[in-house]
Each structure stands twice: as C-alpha cells, then as structure tokens.
Amino acid sequence: MTVETHTAQFESISLENGTSLSSVLVAYQTYGELNAAKSNAILILHAFSGDAHAAGISHETGKPGWWDNMIGPGKAFDTEKYFMICSNVLGGCQGTTGPSSINSETGCPYAMSFPVITMGDMVRVQTKLIDFLGIERLLAVAGGSMGGMQALEWAVTYPDRVAAAVPIATTARHTPQQIAFNEVGRQAIMADPDWNDGNYYSSRPPNRGLAIARMVGHITYMSDESMREKFGRRLREKEKFGFDFSVDFEVESYLRYRGSQFVSRFDANSYLYITKAEDYFDLTNGTGSLASAFSKAKARFLVISFSSDWLYPSYQSQEIVRVLRRSNHDVAYCELPSNYGHDAFLVDVAEQSEVVRGFLASTYKERA
Amino acid sequence: MTVETHTAQFESISLENGTSLSSVLVAYQTYGELNAAKSNAILILHAFSGDAHAAGISHETGKPGWWDNMIGPGKAFDTEKYFMICSNVLGGCQGTTGPSSINSETGCPYAMSFPVITMGDMVRVQTKLIDFLGIERLLAVAGGSMGGMQALEWAVTYPDRVAAAVPIATTARHTPQQIAFNEVGRQAIMADPDWNDGNYYSSRPPNRGLAIARMVGHITYMSDESMREKFGRRLREKEKFGFDFSVDFEVESYLRYRGSQFVSRFDANSYLYITKAEDYFDLTNGTGSLASAFSKAKARFLVISFSSDWLYPSYQSQEIVRVLRRSNHDVAYCELPSNYGHDAFLVDVAEQSEVVRGFLASTYKERA
Numbered sequence: 117m118t119v120e121t122h123t124a125q126f127e128s129i130s131l132e133n134g135t136s137l138s139s140v141l142v143a144y145q146t147y148g149e150l151n152a153a154k155s156n157a158i159l160i161l162h163a164f165s166g167d168a169h170a171a172g173i174s175h176e177t178g179k180p181g182w183w184d185n186m187i188g189p190g191k192a193f194d195t196e197k198y199f200m201i202c203s204n205v206l207g208g209c210q211g212t213t214g215p216s217s218i219n220s221e222t223g224c225p226y227a228m229s230f231p232v233i234t235m236g237d238m239v240r241v242q243t244k245l246i247d248f249l250g251i252e253r254l255l256a257v258a259g260g261s262m263g264g265m266q267a268l269e270w271a272v273t274y275p276d277r278v279a280a281a282v283p284i285a286t287t288a289r290h291t292p293q294q295i296a297f298n299e300v301g302r303q304a305i306m307a308d309p310d311w312n313d314g315n316y317y318s319s320r321p322p323n324r325g326l327a328i329a330r331m332v333g334h335i336t337y338m339s340d341e342s343m344r345e346k347f348g349r350r351l352r353e354k355e356k357f358g359f360d361f362s363v364d365f366e367v368e369s370y371l372r373y374r375g376s377q378f379v380s381r382f383d384a385n386s387y388l389y390i391t392k393a394e395d396y397f398d399l400t401n402g403t404g405s406l407a408s409a410f411s412k413a414k415a416r417f418l419v420i421s422f423s424s425d426w427l428y429p430s431y432q433s434q435e436i437v438r439v440l441r442r443s444n445h446d447v448a449y450c451e452l453p454s455n456y457g458h459d460a461f462l463v464d465v466a467e468q469s470e471v472v473r474g475f476l477a478s479t480y481k482e483r484a
Numbered sequence: 485m486t487v488e489t490h491t492a493q494f495e496s497i498s499l500e501n502g503t504s505l506s507s508v509l510v511a512y513q514t515y516g517e518l519n520a521a522k523s524n525a526i527l528i529l530h531a532f533s534g535d536a537h538a539a540g541i542s543h544e545t546g547k548p549g550w551w552d553n554m555i556g557p558g559k560a561f562d563t564e565k566y567f568m569i570c571s572n573v574l575g576g577c578q579g580t581t582g583p584s585s586i587n588s589e590t591g592c593p594y595a596m597s598f599p600v601i602t603m604g605d606m607v608r609v610q611t612k613l614i615d616f617l618g619i620e621r622l623l624a625v626a627g628g629s630m631g632g633m634q635a636l637e638w639a640v641t642y643p644d645r646v647a648a649a650v651p652i653a654t655t656a657r658h659t660p661q662q663i664a665f666n667e668v669g670r671q672a673i674m675a676d677p678d679w680n681d682g683n684y685y686s687s688r689p690p691n692r693g694l695a696i697a698r699m700v701g702h703i704t705y706m707s708d709e710s711m712r713e714k715f716g717r718r719l720r721e722k723e724k725f726g727f728d729f730s731v732d733f734e735v736e737s738y739l740r741y742r743g744s745q746f747v748s749r750f751d752a753n754s755y756l757y758i759t760k761a762e763d764y765f766d767l768t769n770g771t772g773s774l775a776s777a778f779s780k781a782k783a784r785f786l787v788i789s790f791s792s793d794w795l796y797p798s799y800q801s802q803e804i805v806r807v808l809r810r811s812n813h814d815v816a817y818c819e820l821p822s823n824y825g826h827d828a829f830l831v832d833v834a835e836q837s838e839v840v841r842g843f844l845a846s847t848y849k850e851r852a
Binding site: 290303325327334346347348361365368371392429 | 658660665735
C-alpha cells in the first residue's frame with residue numbers, strides 16, 4: 117500500500133515549562149479505516165529517531181515504514197481491523213514542528229530558542245491530533261523505546277482516552293547509564309564547531325558531531341552477540357591487518373556508514389531536544405513511586421522486553437509489571453528471547469507479532 | 485613511599501609492521517628490591533590510559549599510583565617480597581616514546597608519522613627493559629584490561645621468560661562491540677578540526693574530541709548498577725528540572741569533569757594508536773584457535789574477571805580458561821562478585837588481593 121504524510125495544524129500548544137508554542141504542525145499518517153463507532157483507532161508511537169511513516173510504501177520516498185513488518189493487512193496491527201495512526205513527535209524534524217521549523221514571529225528557524233519540551237508535551241500534541249481526527253478514545257497506544265515512554269505517559273495522564281497500552285523495550289525513567297549515553301551524543305554535537313550554538317540552518321550543519329552521536333547510539337541498539345554474528349572480526353577489503361588508520365574491521369565501516377546516513381535525514385538540534393525529553397522523563401514525577409503514578413491508570417497493559425536488550429534491560433519492564441500487578445491492574449508481560457538487543461522490537465518481530473495480535477483482539481472484544 | 489620515574493633508552497626497536505623505531509625511551513618505576521637470584525621480579529602492565537606510576541607517592545606529582553591499593557608493603561604485590569616493575573607502553577604519552585615524542589630525524593613530533601604499533605611491539609619493548617634491568621625470567625606478569633592482553637602476549641611469545649601470568653578483566657581478542665567503542669572514540673578525535681590530521685602539537689589540541697572519547701570510555705568502565713548507586717537521578721545544583729541544556733543530572737557533570745580532566749594528561753594521537761593496538765590484538769593471530777596460541781606457553785595462569793564487567797565480560801575470560809584447562813596448563817580462575825563493572829580491578833580489590841597474594845606465594849615457592 118502506498119501511503120502519504122498529512123499535516124494538521126494547531127494554533128497553540130501549552131507546554132509543561134509554562135510557555136506555549138503557536139502554529140504547531142503535526143505530520144501524521146493513517147492506515148486502515150476508522151469504524152463508525154470510532155472504536156478501532158490505535159496510535160503508534162515512534163522511537164527517538166523515527167517518524168510518522170510507520171507502515172506502507174511512502175508516496176514521497178518509495179521506502180517502507182519503520183514498523184511495516186508489524187502494521188498492515190493481516191499483520192499484528194491488522195489494518196483490516198484497526199485504524200492506525202502515527203505522527204512525528206513534537207521537537208522532531210520530519211514534518212512536525214521542532215527546532216528546525218520557522219518561528220512565525222521571527223521568520224527564522226527556532227534553533228535553540230525552541231522551548232525545552234517533555235514527553236508530556238509530545239503526548240499532549242498527540243491528544244490534539246486525536247481530537248482533530250474526531251476520536252475520543254483510543255483502542256490502544258503502542259510503541260518501543262521512547263515510543264514506549266509515550267505509551268506509559270498516555271495511560272497515566274489520559275486514563276479515559278486509552279483502552280490499552282503496549283510499552284515495548286522501554287522504561288518508566290532513564291537510569292544514569294541511559295542519561296550518560298544520551299549526554300555523550302549531545303556533547304558530540306555541541307563540540308562540533310559547525311553546531312555554532314544551534315545556528316547552522318543557513319550554513320554547514322554539525323554533521324561530524326551528529327554522526328558520532330549516532331555511532332554511539334547504534335552500538336547501544338545492538339547486542340554483543342548480534343554484532344559478533346553480523347561482523348565477527350572480519351576485515352574490510354584487506355587481505356590482512358593493514359596496520360593503519362583506514363577502516364580495518366567491518367564493524368567500523370558499518371558504524372561510519374550509519375553515522376553518515378543519519379545526518380542526511382536528522383536534525384542535530386532535534387537530537388538535543390528529544391534526548392533531553394527522554395532524560396527528563398520520569399513517570400514518578402520525581403517521587404520515585406511508580407505505584408502512585410499508575411494509581412489513576414485504567415488501561416490494560418501489555419509490557420514487552422527482549423532478553424538481549426542491554427540499553428533498556430528487562431528489569432526495567434519488570435519493575436513496571438510488578439507495580440501494576442501489585443495494584444491489580446490488568447497487565448500481561450513477555451520477555452521475548454532475541455539476540456538482536458534493543459533493535460529486536462524493530463527487526464525480530466515474529467513472536468512480538470503474535471503477542472500483540474492476541475492482546476489487541478481481546479482488548480477489542482472486551483473494551484471497544 | 486615516594487617513588488620516581490626512571491627512563492631507559494634503546495637504540496632501536498624492530499616492529500611487527502617490518503619497520504623499526506630508533507632512540508626509544510621507556511619510562512618506568514620500580515618498587516621493592518631485586519633479590520640476589522633475580523627471581524622475585526614482577527612486571528605490572530597498565531591499562532589503556534595508565535602509566536608507569538603504579539604504586540607509591542609520585543615524587544613529581546604527589547599523587548598515589550593507579551594500583552597503589554594492590555602494590556606495596558604487605559599488599560597483594562608485596563614489595564617486601566617482590567621486586568615490582570611498571571613501565572609506560574610504547575605509543576604512550578607518559579614518558580615512553582609515542583606519537584607526541586620528537587622524531588630525532590626531523591626534530592618534530594612524530595604525530596601520525598609514528599608507526600602503527602601492536603600489543604606485540606609493546607611487549608617487545610618491555611623485554612628490552614627487563615634485559616636492561618638484568619632480569620632473565622620474571623616471576624610474574626600481571627595487569628588488567630589492556631594490561632591483561634599484554635600478560636597473555638608475554639606468556640605466549642616469551643614462554644621461557646615468565647613463570648606466571650595474571651590476566652585480569654581482559655580478552656584474547658576484541659569483539660566487534662569492543663572495537664566499536666574504540667572506533668567511536670577515534671572518530672570523535674578525528675572529527676575535531678583541532679586534530680588537524682594529528683598535527684596539533686604547536687597549536688590547540690583536539691580537546692573536545694578527546695573529551696568525548698573519554699566520556700564514552702567512562703560509561704563502559706562502570707556498570708549500570710554502580711552508576712545508579714553513585715548518581716541515581718540526582719540533579720546538579722537545581723531544585724527541580726530546569727528544562728534547559730545546562731547540566732541537569734550528576735552523571736552529566738561527572739562525565740564532563742572526567743572528560744575535561746583527561747585532556748590535560750593524555751595525548752589524542754596516543755589514544756588513536758593505543759586503541760588501534762587493542763583492536764588489532766588477536767592472540768590467535770587470525771586463526772581463531774586459542775589452543776594453538778597457548779601451545780607454547782609454560783606459565784602458570786591466574787585469570788580473574790568481574791561479575792558486572794560488561795566491557796570485558798566474564799565469558800571472554802572463561803574462554804581462555806577453558807582452552808588452558810583442555811590443554812593441561814596450570815590455570816586458576818576466579819569470577820569475583822562486584823558491582824563496579826570494568827573498574828572493579830582498580831577499585832574493588834579486597835578479594836582480588838587475596839587471590840593474587842596466594843597465587844604469587846605458591847608460584848614463588850614452586851618456580852622461583
């Protein structure tokens with residue numbers, strides 16, 4: 117199926133920091149049909165570097181969506197049954213307003229004058245989009261990694277608007293290690309002279325710093341095992357060790373390639389704002405008590421983690437599950453075996469599909 | 485005890501890449517007394533960013549050595565019994581010849597004209613130092629991380645010159661993940677315009693890139709648990725989230741501090757050369773067979789790993805131990821419980837001390 121990106125515009129969005137943002141654009145795609153009762157809508161929430169193009173073949177680029185293996189006719193998120201929505205997050209750079217957008221008051225890109233945003237702000241913008249689409253209550257919200265944080269935020273902040281939440285490979289708050297990896301990426305961008313305090317939109321962007329940041333990210337997305345299977349110690353286009361500083365190992369050329377690819381599609385300032393929103397995210401709001409955070413939640417939960425994911429390890433999902441169980445919430449949990457590390461929710465989807473499929477079917481039957 | 489750094493000079497060192505290096509200086513320290521039989525000498529091998537100052541209080545800086553908790557009177561490496569030696573590695577920047585040294589043929593720093601060196605080259609230089617000190621056979625070689633690689637290299641390449649080897653928190657060859665972390669550090673340095681193809685010795689050094697590299701390193705040295713214990717999600721000098729890009733979390737200020745400290749004591753080109761030597765290191769010499777690598781080894785082995793070390797995970801030590809056991813080498817192995825991650829061999833030394841103490845005593849009794 118060929119899909120197009122649509123854009124909704126909102127006059128004003130109030131933000132958690134007390135200010136507001138005007139003329140907010142939100143890029144989104146939909147797949148499938150909304151039923152007459154408007155009871156079959158599912159909002160897909162993308163990870164850090166994702167976008168609105170979750171499924172189908174893009175009319176603009178000819179490329180499949182980032183979760184096309186999960187969303188489509190007969191797939192886990194079955195577009196013959198459900199109406200699927202995915203939007204680019206606030207602060208992003210793929211059609212939704214972010215630091216690279218033009219500030220209508222100045223006629224220039226926001227750059228670092230863009231307000232610091234939170235996961236709550238991203239979700240508030242999503243509620244506006246759902247309003248705009250005429251949907252009162254979502255059948256489900258679902259996403260991996262940062263998308264999972266948003267699924268949790270939805271369930272806690274808008275308990276009457278979501279029947280089910282599927283947080284995958286995620287956490288209720290970042291650990292120091294998770295903050296540290298993000299911080300290294302931010303420092304790499306800000307250390308690049310081309311960053312120029314964020315004012316690079318009419319000059320050379322900080323591509324070197326952004327590529328370094330992405331390389332660090334890619335290491336954390338893969339597992340020790342999956343890297344070994346994919347690369348081993350294989351050498352790149354050399355018969356033997358060249359003893360020099362050109363690319364020796366396949367893993368090096370892979371990282372450099374992924375770094376250089378990323379800069380052509382992602383904005384460095386968006387990297388700063390979105391990673392900061394991840395680090396600020398704390399479902400307990402600084403209290404440390406997940407139980408009180410979940411006290412108002414009404415959704416059913418399906419929590420999924422992956423055995424080899426060391427960026428968002430299973431214990432973080434299990435912490436969420438324990439608290440939900442203790443307070444008699446409806447929660448299912450699966451730790452799925454996979455060697456793919458954090459990337460598993462994107463690439464190793466056979467079991468994930470079956471688990472999600474069954475969960476959605478029972479939710480639709482019970483709650484819709 | 486106050487200690488001084490000495491320097492030995494060697495006319496020429498032949499290198500694995502077929503070239504040779506002239507006028508090589510080696511910085512070293514010694515602790516304790518060599519006995520008349522010259523049978524009590526132990527060579528300590530430092531990790532990536534270490535130096536010759538392993539123990540005692542430096543006459544030059546007033547600071548304790550990097551393994552002062554392990555080396556000294558009555559300690560694991562008991563200087564009342566043993567004669568301890570530690571030297572800065574070839575390619576280093578703490579007194580031993582490296583890329584920041586003056587090339588006597590040109591009168592300028594080598595910079596990137598320094599030959600690419602290997603772990604074998606580093607160890608060959610150490611054999612020259614041992615010759616110079618009049619020692620035929622070492623009682624032991626010992627070190628953690630990159631120092632452990634050198635201990636393995638000693639045992640395999642100079643089987644008649646070492647009675648015992650103590651490789652700690654190390655590996656027989658880098659995995660793609662270990663190469664990848666090193667590669668990110670190298671790319672961060674080389675992406676810094678101040679790196680200037682390595683020619684920065686008369687201008688501003690690439691401190692931003694080097695600091696980023698070090699930040700990545702520090703994350704890998706600690707464990708998820710130890711970071712959580714040390715930092716939690718504590719905020720830095722702010723009552724609440726400031727929603728801005730200044731330092732928010734203590735882990736961020738820690739990493740920035742460690743990054744900025746590192747640049748004052750370490751040379752960026754040394755970072756490139758030494759990490760590359762780590763990545764090239766492969767005890768199997770590309771054959772993948774550890775058994776044939778160890779076939780000539782005669783030393784006793786004590787292999788140590790730490791439960792929370794995810795940079796050099798225990799399975800890498802266990803692989804070494806399995807092969808040594810299968811071929812009837814004398815090998816002892818301990819996986820020590822610790823929350824400190826890779827840093828454990830430097831900071832969590834109570835059990836490590838007892839294990840090393842006993843191993844050295846029995847080696848001294850049997851072999852010296």
